[in-house]
Amino acid sequence: MTAMDHGAAHERIEELLLEPAGLAGLESSRAPEDLALREHLAACPTCRADLEGWARIQAAIADALPGSAAEAAATIEPMEPPPSLRARVLSAVRAEAPTAAASLTPVQMARARPRRMAWLGEPRTPWLGLAAALVVLVIGAGALLEQAGRLATEQAHAESLGEAVAAVDRILAEPQHRIVALKTQAGTDAGSISWSRHDWVVLTSALAEPTSDQRYTCWLENGSKSVRVGVMEFAGQTAYWVATVDNWKTWEIDATTQFVVSLEPAGAQTRSGGIVLEAALGSS
Amino acid sequence: MHDGGQLSDSDSTDLDDARLAARIAAGEESAFVIAYDRHAGFVFGSVARFLGDREAAAEVVQDAFVTLWRRARQFDARSGSLLTWLLAIARHRAIDRLRADGRRPSRDAIRLDAVTSEGGSGGSMANPEVPAALIADAATDPLRVATRRWTQSVVRTGIAALPDNERQVILLGYAEDLSQAEIAERLEWPLGTVKSRTRRAMAQLRASLGPVAELTEPEGSQTGARAGSDR
Numbered sequence: 001m002t003a004m005d006h007g008a009a010h011e012r013i014e015e016l017l018l019e020p021a022g023l024a025g026l027e028s029s030r031a032p033e034d035l036a037l038r039e040h041l042a043a044c045p046t047c048r049a050d051l052e053g054w055a056r057i058q059a060a061i062a063d064a065l066p067g068s069a070a071e072a073a074a075t076i077e078p079m080e081p082p083p084s085l086r087a088r089v090l091s092a093v094r095a096e097a098p099t100a101a102a103s104l105t106p107v108q109m110a111r112a113r114p115r116r117m118a119w120l121g122e123p124r125t126p127w128l129g130l131a132a133a134l135v136v137l138v139i140g141a142g143a144l145l146e147q148a149g150r151l152a153t154e155q156a157h158a159e160s161l162g163e164a165v166a167a168v169d170r171i172l173a174e175p176q177h178r179i180v181a182l183k184t185q186a187g188t189d190a191g192s193i194s195w196s197r198h199d200w201v202v203l204t205s206a207l208a209e210p211t212s213d214q215r216y217t218c219w220l221e222n223g224s225k226s227v228r229v230g231v232m233e234f235a236g237q238t239a240y241w242v243a244t245v246d247n248w249k250t251w252e253i254d255a256t257t258q259f260v261v262s263l264e265p266a267g268a269q270t271r272s273g274g275i276v277l278e279a280a281l282g283s284s
Numbered sequence: 285m286h287d288g289g290q291l292s293d294s295d296s297t298d299l300d301d302a303r304l305a306a307r308i309a310a311g312e313e314s315a316f317v318i319a320y321d322r323h324a325g326f327v328f329g330s331v332a333r334f335l336g337d338r339e340a341a342a343e344v345v346q347d348a349f350v351t352l353w354r355r356a357r358q359f360d361a362r363s364g365s366l367l368t369w370l371l372a373i374a375r376h377r378a379i380d381r382l383r384a385d386g387r388r389p390s391r392d393a394i395r396l397d398a399v400t401s402e403g404g405s406g407g408s409m410a411n412p413e414v415p416a417a418l419i420a421d422a423a424t425d426p427l428r429v430a431t432r433r434w435t436q437s438v439v440r441t442g443i444a445a446l447p448d449n450e451r452q453v454i455l456l457g458y459a460e461d462l463s464q465a466e467i468a469e470r471l472e473w474p475l476g477t478v479k480s481r482t483r484r485a486m487a488q489l490r491a492s493l494g495p496v497a498e499l500t501e502p503e504g505s506q507t508g509a510r511a512g513s514d515r
Contacts, residue, residue: 018482019459057490061434064439065459072459076444076451081328085342091321092346093313093353230339267340267384 004036012037013054020062023055046221068134083128084163084242088233147257164201164240182206182259191239193259193279200243202259207232207239210263217264219271220281222257226271232261255282302361309357316353324349326441326492327374333437334378344381367492375434378489384431442493450485453478463479 004012012033016022026034041048065072171177174196182191182204191204207216216232218241232239259281262273299307299318307315327348332341351373352359359369443454456462456470464482468475 014483015484018457018464018479020461053490054486057486057493060435060439060493061454061458061489063445064436064443065455067457067461069455072455075333076440077456078444079329079338079441081324081333081345082338082342085324085328085345086320088342088351089314089324089346090317091352093316096350096353138469228339265341267336267381 002039004033006040006044006047008042009037009072010050011042013047017054017058020058023051023058071274080244082242082244083167084233087163095100118239157271161235161238161240164203164235164242165201167201167242168194168203171199171201174198178281180279180281182261182277184277185275190277193281198244200241202232202239202241202261204232204239205237206277207234207261209234209239214263215266215268216276217268217271217273218263219262220253220257221260221271224255226260228269253281257281300361301359301366305356305359305361305366308353309359316349319352319366320349323370326367326445327370329441330371330434330438331374331378333440334375334434335381341378344374344377347377360476365492371438378434379427379430403462439489439493442489445492446485446488449490450481453482454489456484457482 013023016026026038041051044160064075086195099125171194177194177196179192179194181189182202184190184206190206191202193200193202195201202218210216216239217228218230218232220227220229230243231242232241234240257280260271260275261277261278262271262275264271264273304319308319324345325348327340328345331344332338334337335341335344348370352370359366363369384512429441443451446454452471453467456467462470463480467473468478471478473481
């Protein structure tokens, strides 16, 4: 048996990786190339570490997949984030902007601030940008950041509502869309719920933004069955919730299904708050 | 992006993790958006599979990306990719979420995992009894159960992200225990094509899952590795 070098060892490891049981069979294999590989591994910590890494990957894949292609395929169906999440994240980040800016050094401020405040106009020259940033730091950081934060919030609100409007457009474009009125407990109209095969949009101007530890939470209810489906987002005076119906394949909406909004502690998974808004989804 | 579009299209595809994180740390929102568009789908898929709750997953993903915005300067590309850094943050947040909600991976989830494990290693689905040791683990070490479930969630997301033809060979190889020759016959592809797609799939999975898989004990397929390390 000739000694195996790194290249040949990696080639053999790659070959063994093609079958899930390939690495597992290495120890007991009597094939000359496997004997040579074992000898090489015994003397080569680099290749040994590489093989251990691959073994972990193989074990993780085997552990993650059920024992038939059909069942396995069900566990790996695509899961896309809700379309509204991007705007939510950006809005949250923009709300963080003054804090993040405050943690920057003056030099970082000089580099970063002109970029983030693009609505102030791009500096014509680098030194002008630096000078402007330093002036912001010295004489007007508080006021300007407040103004920037307000503008960013308004911009984020417009983008968020833009997603809701786009979803409504998609809903209305589908022949089999549904629209029902959202009502207060007193029975007055408070907004609308519209949905199609894929999209779901709730819009209301009857809610005021709650405190940071509370959420207006959305529920689907049928008799004693209740499931939390989302939380209302706020864009200025408008509260909205945009979702993908595809996520609720197991929920059947019938004549008795209620859509309910209640005020709950953030993260609540069961409804404890009173109903603030509701809609009978079978009423359209 | 909305604030001036400082990054060109070529920038957005060419930016490596280190430069992207540096730009985020400098307050460039456009760089942050690139990171979100690049990784949010993978992080969301992993968390949603782990929690079984899309809305809660969205909140965890939001937390993870806000943390990226706040702490991008702490990212060290030498320790791993930006995706694995985000996944580590999301994992902590998701487990915190389970604790806060008073939930843990349910008995049903454990039972399913047990079946999955047997099936994944070529065992029979006809005997879905939960091994006593696993139930004991669940009772005494919920973190271990949660860690395993997290790894499964990330791996499934990684497999879901593969191109169709690479995903197929992994499913048939690992879920149905078919050899490369049997996969070639089943799919009516040349054997060489099956091998090259399997190699690409494995390389991609290792690139995206490597640090996550370190949480996994290399059972079953570990003998080769141990044979080497014991010497």
